[in-house]
Amino acid sequence: MMGTQAQTFERASAMPAATWRFLGANDAQIEIPAGLSIQAGVKAEGNVRAGGADALDRALADAQAAWEAAHPAPTAAEEAERAAYLAAEADATYGGTALSAYQSGADALEGARSLAKAFEHGVGNEVAAYLRDVAGDCLLVKAENGQAASAEVVVEAASQAISVAAIDVVAEQGSTVDLSIVVDGPGAQPAGIAGTTVRIFAGEGARVNVARTQTLGEGHADIDDMALFAAEGAHIGVRQTVLGASKSFTGLAGDLRGDFAHVSIDTRYLGMGDQERDFNYALRHHGRKTESVMQANGVLAGESSKTLRGTIDLVRGCKGAEGSENETVLLVDEGVHNKTVPVILCNEDDVAGNHGATIGHIRNEQLFYLASRGLSQAAAEAMFASAIVEQAALDADTSAARSAVVRLGERVAPGFAGLFEEEVG
Amino acid sequence: MTSDALLRCRGLSAAVEEKAILHEVNLEVAQGQVHVLMGPNGAGKSTLGHVLMGDPAYEVTAGEIFFDGADITELAPDKRSRAGLFLSFQAPVEIPGVPLRSFLRAMMEGRGEKLKNKEFRRKTQELAETLDMDPAYLDRELGVGFSGGEKKKVEMLQLLLLQPKLAILDETDSGLDVDALSVVSHGMELYREACDGTLLIITHNTRILEHLNVDRVHVMVAGRVVAEGPATLIDEIDAQGFERYEAAPADAAESALR
Known part of the structure; x- marks a missing residue:
């Protein structure tokens, strides 16, 4: 592709089971402006290589055969x-x-009965296919049976450009993969897009940990797409930190296919000014005694807006499965818009689906406690916003991620970088 | 009123949701002294602590509070704090999403103290170690998952960092084991040494007072200060309890104030 064509994905990041249309929360609209240059802008280090895009498909095909053997097709009578x-x-x-x-x-x-068809992308298959097309060569992070692999991928946004990394993770039986992704860009820029589309296959008993940190400047949009497959006893942990970008679209879909599979998602976000945040999570429990945990913590300030759709689908056959989703949102200013749509779909008995949300301003007893230490309400609210960034810097799993967070912190609150001068150098 | 009273409340009455809790409380605490506020459960001791700090959950219905020469009856709690008043909470709140160190820094910056990061980290780390607290707690979310003892240590850490003119310690010793109690006592001593600090200690436990020279004891029953006296009053209460004050608080108030 020489440059982008204007394109609009009307039903991106759609929740599996739509709710009332008037709520305006069923899906998101992602616009690709015309004339963005296609940038490589991707740096990768560690156990990662370009190419090998079919490794995941092969792993999925093998899993299909194993799954069919364990789950014979129903007879005509059944x-x-x-x-x-x-x-x-x-x-x-x-x-x-x-x-x-x-x-x-x-x-x-x-x-x-097709694992490939059930392997969905959080932002939708159409958007994911577009991102993979833009990304070109797919990066592969693969851990062989019982081995460990780790990789760092940095996507650097550029002015009037679209920069995307497509990453496949294949963690074979009993292996471990750690992947750090940073999507970063300097301060205010003319329109641009940066993003990633990540497919994860966690084989039997494998462990995959992904941390994605987004620190784009104003003017950019971020598209974060993930598709997960967890075989028996596999554990997948994803931490998504959304701090920058005018618009961000975070979509994650997961298939907990194997018994005892576990997926946990830890989302942290900050919305300031007129930033828009969109999250779509859909986790489908197929295996018995599977477990999923979605936890989101965010702060919304200024006139920012956020929609979070979280779907736990307890599919027939997933006896003993348990899914929970919880969100804590602090609304710092009166002008913010927040929508949280937890959905639990259930087609099996002996399962548990839990959801909870704490949405609101700082509680009175918290305000008094902070006031008793000299913090006015305005100072307390500013502290909550900067604390999200500071916590992200503390929790950053790589120096690249920490540096990116600190740079963003400095843009948001001048002087922030001084707090981490020892760590960042 | 003594001329050197740092804190003085006179005729202080307060209510919550129109229910009167404090009744015409008179109390004076001089600069550099250690005062103890004792009383049975539900006497209103913690309420007095919160009212002195300006908790908006309570309404002051009568009386006045002077601190360091200024009338603070109507002053917002954050301004009272910056004026040098401190309240250690009996049950410190949790603040999810805010690392303890971020909170401490915001607290210091609210006082106009811009410590360089290295200096700030060194100082907070030293204080944590002084209080036998794992410095890793500084990077954890404030109070979240902390034990009762750790929460109280965090209160003491703030006391030592802020060095207020007057600290009200609301049952800082409650629920602590012997080791944690010793750490908290040590923190109080350090505070006194560092800035000739003034203490108003609300407690049931005389053990925490063992290493302090108590100047004055106040006894509160049913929202009234019904007795005052020297440190020997602690031993009397330790031996006899509050029964004689509870029997007829109004009468006792007349006879026991001395």
């Missing part, structure tokens, strides 16, 4: 019984109305 059950269920529950678009789609997906 299918007939299932169809009769669904019909009766629809009659009893919905007074004989047709299945919703979501229910029909979910039923068809399950019926297809």
Whole structure:
């Protein structure tokens, strides 16, 4: 591609089961402006190599064979019984109305018995395909059976450009992969886009940890796409830190296919000025006794806005599964807009789905405590905003991530860099 | 009123949601002294501490509070803090999302003290070690997952960092084991040594007072200060309890104030 064509993805990051349209929270609209140059802008270090884009597909195909062996296709009699059950269920529950678009789609997906088809992208398959096209060569981080691999990928945004990294992670049985991603750019710039599309395959008993830190300047948009597959006993941990960019789109979809698979997501974000934050999470529990935890903590200031869609789908057969989602949002100013849409879909008994949200201003007892230490309400609110950045710097897993956070901190609060002069140098 | 009273409240009454809790409390604490406020559960001791600090949950319905020569009855709590008043909380709140060190820095900057980062980190680290506290706590979210003892140590750390003119310690010793109690006592001594600090200690436990020279004891019952006396009053209460004050607080107030 020589440069971008103007393009709009109308239903990006769509939640699996739509809710009332008037809430305006079902999906996001991602606009690609015309004329952005395609930049490489990607640096990679560690156990990572370009090419090998089919390694993940091969791993998924192998998993498909293993899964089919463990889960034989239903017999004709079983299918007939299932169809009769669904019909009766629809009659009893919905007074004989047709299945919703979501229910029909979910039923068809399950019926297809294809792990590849069920391997979804958080921002949507259409946007993900576009990002992979822009990225060109895919980076592969692979750990062989029982081995460990680690890699750092930095995407550097540029003015009037689109910079994207496509990364596949294949963690074979019993292996460990640590991946750090930094999406960074200098201060205010004319329009541009930076992003990543990451596919993760965690084989049996594998552990994958991904930390993605986004510190783009104003004027840029960030697209963060992830697709996860967790085999039996696999653990995938993802930490996403969203601090910069005028607009950010974070989408993650995961298939907890194997029994005892575990996925945890830790999201931290800051919204200031008129920044827009969009998050879409969809975790589908297929395996028995699978577990997912989504935790989001954010601060919204100025006239920023945020929508978070979190879907836990407890699919038929996932007995003993447990999913939980929790969000804490601090609304610093009156002008902010916050939407939190937790959805728990359940098609199995003996499962648990929990959600909770703490949304609001600083509690009175917290304010008094801070005041008793000399902090006015304004000072307390400023402290909450800068604390998100400071915590991100403290938790940064690589020096590149820490430096990026500190640079952003300095832009947000002059003098911030001095706090980390020893660590950053 | 003594001429050198650092804190003086006179005729102080306060209510929460229209329910009167404090009734015409008179109290004076001189600069550099150690005062102890004792009383049975529910007497209003913690309420007095919060009202002196300006907790907006309480309404001052009568009386006045003077601190360091100024009337602070209507002053906002953050301004009282910056004027040199400190309240150590019985149950310190948790502040998720804010690392302890960020909070401490914001606290110091609120007083116009711009310490260089290295100096600030060194100072907070030293104080943490002095209080037998793992410095790793400085990078953790304020109070989140801290034990009761660690929370109280964090209160003492703030006391030593701020060095206020007067510190009200609201049952800082409650729920502490012997080791943590010793650390907190040490913190109080350090505070006194560092800045000739003034203390108003709200406690049930006389053990925390063992290493302090108590100047004055106040006994509160049912929202009133019903007795005052020298340090020997602590031993009397230790032996006899509050029964004689609880029997007829109003009468006792007349006879026991001395």
